Amino acid sequence: MALIRRLPWPSSLAGRTTLLLLAALGAFHALSVGLHQRVLDTAVVRTRDAALAERIVAIRQALAAQPPERREAEAHALSATTIEVHWDTAPVVRPASPAAAGEGSAAHPEGLEAELRRALALADPAALRLAFEGLPPGQGGQGGHVALVSVALPDGTWLNLRAVRFPVPGGHEGMRFWPSLSIMALGIVVVSVFVVRGLTAPLRSLAAAADAMDPNGGGAEVPEDGPDEVRHTAAAFNRMRARIRRMFEEQRRALAAMSHDLMSPIARLRYRVDALEDAELRRRFGRDLDEMEAMARGVLDLLRGETEAEAxxxxxxxxxxxxxxxxxxxxxxxxxxxxxxxxxxxxxxxxxxxxxxxxxxxxxxxxxxxxxxxxxxxxxxxxxxxxxxxxxxxxxxxxxxxxxxxxxxxxxxxxxxxxxxxxxxxxxxxxxxxxxxxxxxxxxxxxxxxxxxxxxxxxx
Known part of the structure; x- marks a missing residue:
């Protein structure tokens, strides 16, 4: 919490709200795009494995339909850039391989073995053997590999394939969501500025009204509109303003009345002081009366300055x-x-x-x-x-x-x-x-x- 307080937060409510919205929506967007990319990559891999399995099934059927002397030539004819087909009397994948031991799916979760077994529907599980090896750096990029497949034909001979499985396009580009994230962030900033400024406008009006509030009646009331919380706050502020004005008005009236009423007794005392025979006593009383009169006039001047309507x-x-x-x-x-x-x-x-x-x-x-x-x-x-x-x-x-x-x-x-x-x-x-x-x-x-x-x- 102390670290959060030390962060360079914007000073305004609009800035902080915009930053929080941007951070939260940006995090959710990055998470959702990442999950979407993962699901999409998984679907692409499954589709690719299913297509490869169907192709291997078609090659096996084509070779099984040929006489033994023509099978190797047919295998070469069925080969392509990404798949190399051979016919032999023995499998190239040894039984001791991880795939043959039943570990192929765990080592390669793409599920090629499962697709092959579903498509081939072989009665003997040992009639299908798989192995995998990595591609050289210059032949497919990082993450690609070669699937070695040996499938038994009905007469006991073997179909051996070497299928190159390139990585899913873009699967290693985990930051591809940044362009969409940047566009979304820009949109959030633009929309948030207008929305948050609209939401905080009543607060700015309230602050301006508080600064302009004058117990003598200056300053306008805060408009009581907007959301419920803002309307309640504005109404409370207007009630407080009215109470303060009433309180100051009552105090002014009381002081003004008291100061004004003092002038008459002071004037009567002056007449009586002037009748005294002792000059020193007259001087002392006169000085005290001067001070009382000055104080009363000062209060009247102060209150007059607060209430006068001079334009x-x-x-x-x-x-x-x-x-x-x-x-x-x-x-x-x-x-x-x-x-x-x-x-x-x-x-x-x-x-x-x-x-x-x-x-x-x-x-x-x-x-x-x-x-x-x-x-x-x-x-x-x-x-x-x-x-x-x-x-x-x-x-x-x-x-x-x-x-x-x-x-x-x-x-x-x-x-x-x-x-x-x-x-x-x-x-x-x-x-x-x-x-x-x-x-x-x-x-x-x-x-x-x-x-x-x-x-x-x-x-x-």
């Missing part, structure tokens, strides 16, 4: 990034844009603008007042563009890079609560980028700081 349109990504940088620079941040003046792409403008605004604001907020550079690189041969937001701050511990995009997750050090934020900015940005078929990745820069790389298809 994709063509917009200028370069102008959008430049606007974000200019707005932050007007507020005193050290932010600069580096890239082309114009770069149009297809996508959801508001969602991507919110995502890049979150990323640049995070870099300004957590970069410790360092310079932030936003670089836009146009699409290359892979038709994907790249946006890099880099700061010169403390960066993020390597163990935390994979977790900072989780909702509400914060790093305990420089990018902790004291720098503000709700812990949802990266989650909102990553969700928006991935809904556009892009990818968001974070890495620490060798010289210090953090770089966020966003790659997007030009037709996002």
């Amino acid at each position: 994709p349109r063509r917009f200028d990504l370069a102008a959008t990034l430049r606007t974000i940088c200019d707005d932050l620079a007007d507020r005193g941040a050290d932010v600069a844009y580096d890239g082309p003046d114009r770069l149009a792409i297809e996508g959801r403008h508001l969602a991507l603008k919110r995502a890049f605004a979150n990323l640049v604001e995070n870099a300004v907020r957590h970069g410790g007042g360092s310079a932030v550079r936003v670089a836009l690189r146009p699409a290359g041969v892979d038709r994907r563009l790249a946006v890099e937001i880099a700061d010169e701050g403390p960066g993020i511990p390597a163990a935390e890079l994979d977790r900072v995009c989780e909702p509400f997750y914060r790093v305990d050090k420089a990018r902790g609560r004291e720098t503000g934020g709700s812990g949802l900015g990266l989650a909102v940005a990553k969700a928006a980028v991935e809904r556009h078929g892009g990818r968001l990745a974070l890495r620490n820069r060798p010289g210090g700081g953090l770089a966020v790389l966003v790659t997007l298809p030009t037709d996002a």
